[in-house]
Amino acid sequence: MxxxxxxxxxxxxxxxxxxxxxxxxxxxxxxxxxxxxxxxxxxxxxxxxxxxxxxxxxxxxxxxxxxxxxxxxxxxxxxxxxxxxxxxxxxxxxxxxxxxxxxxxxxxxxxxxxxxxxxxxxxxxxxxxxxxxxxxxxxQNLIFYRQAGSYEIKQQDYSYFGVTCLLPVEDLTIEGALYDLAPYSGDYLRSFTSNEFLPDKDSCRLSLKKGLVAVVYSKDLDRYQMA
Amino acid sequence: MxxxxxxxxxxxxxxxxxxxxxxxxxxxxxxxxxxxxxxxxxxxxxxxxxxxxxxxxxxxxxxxxxxxxxxxxxxxxxxxxxxxxxxxxxxxxxxxxxxxxxxxxxxxxxxxxxxxxxxxxxxxxxxxxxxxxxxxxxxQNLIFYRQAGSYEIKQQDYSYFGVTCLLPVEDLTIEGALYDLAPYSGDYLRSFTSNEFLPDKDSCRLSLKKGLVAVVYSKDLDRYQMA
Missing domain, CATH: 3.40.50.10240 (Thiamin pyrophosphokinase, catalytic domain)
Structure with a gap:
């Protein structure tokens, strides 16, 4: 349920x-x-x-x-x-x-x-x-969480997505997005922001060997949202 | 400057x-x-x-x-x-x-x-x-950051304060507040929220031997702010 x-x-x-x-x-x-x-x-x-x-x-x-x-x-x-x-x-x-x-x-x-x-x-x-x-x-945001594993991250009704490392990560990788991320390992609260899906793809792949990340989908509501 | x-x-x-x-x-x-x-x-x-x-x-x-x-x-x-x-x-x-x-x-x-x-x-x-x-x-919030050290945390025009561990902390302590914190050591993003200053005191003491915390002062703006 x-x-x-x-x-x-x-x-x-x-x-x-x-x-x-x-x-x-x-x-x-x-x-x-x-x-x-x-x-x-x-x-x-x-x-x-x-x-x-x-x-x-x-x-x-x-x-x-x-x-x-x-x-x-x-x-x-x-x-x-x-x-x-x-x-x-x-x-x-x-x-x-x-x-x-x-x-x-x-x-x-x-x-x-x-x-x-x-x-x-x-x-x-x-x-x-x-x-x-x-x-x-x-x-204007949707946040979900992912532990160690490999995941298909699907485009939804949001323009951007970011990934924030909430626990130390090993080999965090993003493939098939506008900004791919080569395997990254780190022990602090680092955010990879303002990523986008590619025009011809409705998903990308997120994987990590260890740790826990938040995936933040977001969109601008008006012209003052950009930073 | x-x-x-x-x-x-x-x-x-x-x-x-x-x-x-x-x-x-x-x-x-x-x-x-x-x-x-x-x-x-x-x-x-x-x-x-x-x-x-x-x-x-x-x-x-x-x-x-x-x-x-x-x-x-x-x-x-x-x-x-x-x-x-x-x-x-x-x-x-x-x-x-x-x-x-x-x-x-x-x-x-x-x-x-x-x-x-x-x-x-x-x-x-x-x-x-x-x-x-x-x-x-x-x-409705004021956030500041504190590395290892001992600090007087002064009451300001906010009703509540919370402390969030942004890097692993050793012996994080709060003394002289409504909810004191015995020396706490931890390695994840833990928040100690909804603390208050004592009515007869305009400050409390925050100390940590290692790590980095955010101190979040906050106030309710209307009756829907409470969670």
Whole structure:
């Protein structure tokens, strides 16, 4: 089973068609998960979360009552905990619910301490085995993660892609893209950005012998996006 | 000498008082730097950049002419290069101009492959010696970097702070904050988020024996920021 998760990041960063994406997820029987305020936001969008996770301390009493009266499985987290709500969600989704592919919305923008944990929580040693199953989606980016292996990276509705080394990599290679990458090994958070697919190809090949990378697809939304 | 830099990230992420901050920087004789579209944006804001860096390929001919006719020192980067414009800027600012403290605006939001290189470019082995001199500022976050050492971390106009390990750390410690951190050593991109200053203290102490961390100050802008 797959799942779609809404975190509490700012609405301005949601994909424009979030509601449609969630409808499609629901139609194919995906689990719907709301984390903290994300549970309320799902209800406000007209979706009943199957699972809600968080300390819900940002919700008013009536909002919390709505969540508690509607959601079948609620997992309360405790403040001052070792795991953040975002990591807890990954553990429950992959560990308890055996989710195959997990799409996460509301992970970016706003407070960058939250965005960091949303993007990097999968590196938790107890969670990183699930890295290949995680995708983050916002209004102009799609991020997925790849552990050691060889992968066909398909063009999607984005103009650019970049690869960021999240754990030390050995022989990271990109073949068949605009900027190929000869086997690169490195031990720090290095990003290879602004790559593109070739006009006559709808995919390229990414491989690494060791490590973990994030692949970031992105597009410009307006003329101010270029840096 | 200090410097203020504007990158090409979306205006929506700028601090609300960016113009005022740049005016103050200019008044105290700071160098003003525009990177790529950031050079044009500075001109549009009424500031004459002292230095412009980039390939400027997103600028129209008349926009580029404005930049070229106004800015004394222009450094052209080449596409398909090893260093991104953002890294090139760090190298020129710290290496050529011997900048002491560098404040960077327009680094966040938009394309996350750009945001990643803007936030992590300082990890380039040729640049990381300057990490303590770099600060990124957007509308609700302020990020600075600390290498091995012991530091007083002062409360500013932000509610929360987090610490993210960007290079493997030894004995990372936080003392005198809401959530103290006992000496932590770890080799991956771990974030300790949502920490707060104590009501009766205007600072806490951060120390690490080895490694490099980002300290992220953040605040909620509205009720949807909580995650």
């Amino acid at each position: 797959d799942a779609a998760v809404l975190l509490g990041g700012p609405k301005e960063e949601w994909p424009a068609d979030l509601k449609e994406q969630l409808k499609q997820a629901q139609a194919k029987g995906d689990l719907l998960i709301g984390v903290d305020r994300g549970a309320l936001l799902l209800l406000e969008l007209g979706f009943k979360p199957d699972l809600a996770i968080g300390d819900f301390d940002s919700l008013k009493a009536d909002e919390l009552a709505w969540v508690e009266g509607t959601v079948a499985d609620i997992r309360y987290s405790v403040p001052k905990k070792d795991w953040t709500d975002s990591e807890l969600m990954l553990g429950i989704a992959f560990g308890d619910y055996k989710i195959d592919q997990l799409k996460v919305y509301g992970a970016t923008g706003g407070r960058l301490d939250h965005a960091a944990i949303n993007a990097f929580g999968i590196l938790n040693p107890d969670l990183r085995k699930y890295a290949n199953q995680l995708t983050l989606i916002d209004k | 200090d410097a203020a830099v504007l990158l090409g990230g979306p205006k929506e992420e700028w601090p609300a008082d960016l113009k005022e901050q740049l005016k103050q920087a200019q008044a105290k004789g700071d160098l003003l730097i525009g990177v790529d579209r950031g050079a044009l944006l500075l001109l549009e804001l009424g500031f004459k950049p002292d230095l412009a860096i980039g390939d400027f390929d997103s600028l129209k001919a008349d926009e580029l002419a404005w930049v070229e006719g106004t800015v004394a020192d222009i450094r052209y980067s080449v596409p398909k290069k090893d260093w991104t414009d953002s890294e090139l800027m760090l190298g020129i600012a710290f290496g050529d101009y011997k900048i002491d403290q560098l404040k960077v605006y327009g680094a966040t939001g938009g394309r996350l492959d750009h945001a990643a290189i803007n936030a992590f470019g300082i990890l380039n082995p040729d640049l990381r010696k300057y990490a303590n001199q770099l600060t990124l500022i957007d509308k």
